[in-house]
Amino acid sequence: MSAGAGVDVLGVEGLTCSFGGVIAVSRVSFSVPRGELFGLIGPNGAGKTTLFNLVTGLTAPTAGRLRYRGRDITGLPPHRIAALGIARTFQNVRLFGELSALQNVMIARHVRTKSGVVGGVIGLPSARAEERDTRRRALALLELVGLADRPDERARNFAYGDQRRLEIARALALEPELLLLDEPAAGMNSGEKRGLSELIRGIRARLDLTILLIEHHVPLVMDLCDRIAVLNFGELIALGVPAAVQKHPAVIEAYLGDEA
Amino acid sequence: MPAFLAAYDFLLVSMVLAAVLALSLYLPLMAGQLSLASPGFYALGGYIAAIISTKVFPPAAGLYPVPLVLLEMAVAAVASGVLGVIVGVPALRLRGIFLALATIAFVEILRVISLNLDVTGGAIGIFGVPQPFASQIHYMSLAIPLLVLCMLFAARLERSRTGRALVALREDELAADAMGVNPTRYKVLAFTVGAMIAGVVGALSAHFINTWNSRQGTFDTGVSLMAFVLIGGSRTFVGPVVGGLVLTALPEALRGIADVGGLPGWLAQFLRDGRLIIFGVMIALGTVFFPHGLITPALLERLGRGRRHRVEAA
Numbered sequence: 001m002s003a004g005a006g007v008d009v010l011g012v013e014g015l016t017c018s019f020g021g022v023i024a025v026s027r028v029s030f031s032v033p034r035g036e037l038f039g040l041i042g043p044n045g046a047g048k049t050t051l052f053n054l055v056t057g058l059t060a061p062t063a064g065r066l067r068y069r070g071r072d073i074t075g076l077p078p079h080r081i082a083a084l085g086i087a088r089t090f091q092n093v094r095l096f097g098e099l100s101a102l103q104n105v106m107i108a109r110h111v112r113t114k115s116g117v118v119g120g121v122i123g124l125p126s127a128r129a130e131e132r133d134t135r136r137r138a139l140a141l142l143e144l145v146g147l148a149d150r151p152d153e154r155a156r157n158f159a160y161g162d163q164r165r166l167e168i169a170r171a172l173a174l175e176p177e178l179l180l181l182d183e184p185a186a187g188m189n190s191g192e193k194r195g196l197s198e199l200i201r202g203i204r205a206r207l208d209l210t211i212l213l214i215e216h217h218v219p220l221v222m223d224l225c226d227r228i229a230v231l232n233f234g235e236l237i238a239l240g241v242p243a244a245v246q247k248h249p250a251v252i253e254a255y256l257g258d259e260a
Numbered sequence: 261m262p263a264f265l266a267a268y269d270f271l272l273v274s275m276v277l278a279a280v281l282a283l284s285l286y287l288p289l290m291a292g293q294l295s296l297a298s299p300g301f302y303a304l305g306g307y308i309a310a311i312i313s314t315k316v317f318p319p320a321a322g323l324y325p326v327p328l329v330l331l332e333m334a335v336a337a338v339a340s341g342v343l344g345v346i347v348g349v350p351a352l353r354l355r356g357i358f359l360a361l362a363t364i365a366f367v368e369i370l371r372v373i374s375l376n377l378d379v380t381g382g383a384i385g386i387f388g389v390p391q392p393f394a395s396q397i398h399y400m401s402l403a404i405p406l407l408v409l410c411m412l413f414a415a416r417l418e419r420s421r422t423g424r425a426l427v428a429l430r431e432d433e434l435a436a437d438a439m440g441v442n443p444t445r446y447k448v449l450a451f452t453v454g455a456m457i458a459g460v461v462g463a464l465s466a467h468f469i470n471t472w473n474s475r476q477g478t479f480d481t482g483v484s485l486m487a488f489v490l491i492g493g494s495r496t497f498v499g500p501v502v503g504g505l506v507l508t509a510l511p512e513a514l515r516g517i518a519d520v521g522g523l524p525g526w527l528a529q530f531l532r533d534g535r536l537i538i539f540g541v542m543i544a545l546g547t548v549f550f551p552h553g554l555i556t557p558a559l560l561e562r563l564g565r566g567r568r569h570r571v572e573a574a
Binding site for chain 1: 419421427428436439449495
């Protein structure tokens with residue numbers, strides 16, 4: 001089942017999410033065509049992470065629909081959405097801290113592998129081959145994000161910036177078509193941020209990814225993204241190419257105005 | 261050696277069975293689920309064996325056939341597995357302490373049912389469960405292979421795709437879910453396999469202790485099993501096995517030390533009668549100083565570093 005060229009990878013239609021009386025995301029609509037690097041910015045509490053949680057199924061929307069490659073994924077549980085090809089990283093880094101970097105990445109091969117309890121425990125040839133393949137792919141991904149020298153180190157022992165890279169490797173192990181990065185540059189110094197920009201560009205080109213990026217660091221977003229959506233108090237206040245968004249009066253007032 | 265085996269036959273077999281039971285509690289814990297349901301499935305397995313061996317195949321002269329014991333163990337495994345899924349699917353929606361409470365309630369429900377059914381012998385239970393062996397130490401010929409099998413299973417599981425999914429759930433359920441691991445499916449799986457192991461141990465135990473009643477497999481057993489796993493170690497299958505073996509032997513060992521003589525009277529008295537205090541202090545200190553138990557993966561790695569390098573090179 002290949003997505004037709006005209007079908008958007010992600011379609012967000014009138015998405016609304018309220019927690020009690022607080023409306024975190026309000027009637028947001030946009031679509032992301034295949035291969036786009038789509039930025040999502042906005043002040044703290046604007047609803048960016050909630051939007052990610054909605055897309056990945058961690059939070060159920062109050063109203064509206066979500067489409068992935070034309071298919072309605074509204075209300076599916078997170079693991080089903082992951083299996084369809086949507087992977088993410090977390091704003092507050094949610095690695096499996098006690099496990100090694102390699103194990104963290106291998107776990108995310110789950111939906112791309114099949115061995116069951118019996119096969120794995122008895123060690124059937126197919127399960128062994130799959131295990132070797134999982135390991136090889138996980139090592140290659142650690143290499144890709146620059147952590148190949150420490151595969152056996154426990155995840156929580158990595159520096160903050162390295163943990164964010166490890167999360168990207170873990171997300172990529174799912175072989176996603178759509179990758180959601182939640183503030184991947186947070187806590188990084190300017191050198192690391194440059195490295196991260198290159199990494200994001202690199203994986204997008206190499207792995208044919210569509211990427212949704214939440215980022216507070218405005219120069220990084222402006223530099224990387226094809227289009228940018230600006231959220232404020234849960235509402236989409238601007239959407240367009242970086243240069244246009246930057247000049248948008250509502251954006252200047254809501255977001256960039258605060259920065260200046 | 262024969263004298264030692266003869267004197268401690270009951271204890272030695274009990275140690276091995278305790279280690280297997282500890283593994284049954286460890287399995288759901290691999291997925292981060294603290295379940296105290298094992299004693300319930302243990303009780304169920306025991307009743308299945310006791311009923312089959314006394315009522316379905318009425319005792320004849322001589323020893324009870326070992327193949328029939330194995331058949332009972334298989335029936336116990338299947339029955340516990342089925343009940344495990346039925347109980348697990350709703351119960352594992354609960355988290356943390358609420359799951360522990362629900363499983364305690366499950367054990368209590370089974371106990372009350374067994375107290376009130378005719379087939380389980382009511383409050384009296386089932387006496388005279390027939391013996392497949394002439395001597396108690398011979399139960400080792402079933403208990404040891406069972407332990408080895410369960411250990412191999414756990415060891416291989418930990419290194420498989422399924423084992424990784426379980427551990428991912430333990431570490432961070434939400435992240436595991438977002439990485440494609442179906443939480444309900446794998447929690448129920450771990451719970452059910454644990455239930456099957458407990459049922460098998462129960463079936464063997466009914467023969468071993470010759471009688472089965474509603475005082476077998478109660479909440480108290482659950483607390484002991486939890487101690488085996490928490491003190492032994494909850495991050496590798498070696499922990500519960502060592503915990504089950506050592507903590508079952510410990511009271512007897514302390515009694516032995518007290519009997520050696522030459523100790524001040526109060527100390528001998530304490531070693532003889534204070535074992536519950538020692539147990540309690542160990543659990544309390546353990547949770548503070550060894551939150552992952554005494555046997556940890558890091559410890560095993562240090563012990564087995566040389567061996568592992570050879571394996572990796574191969």
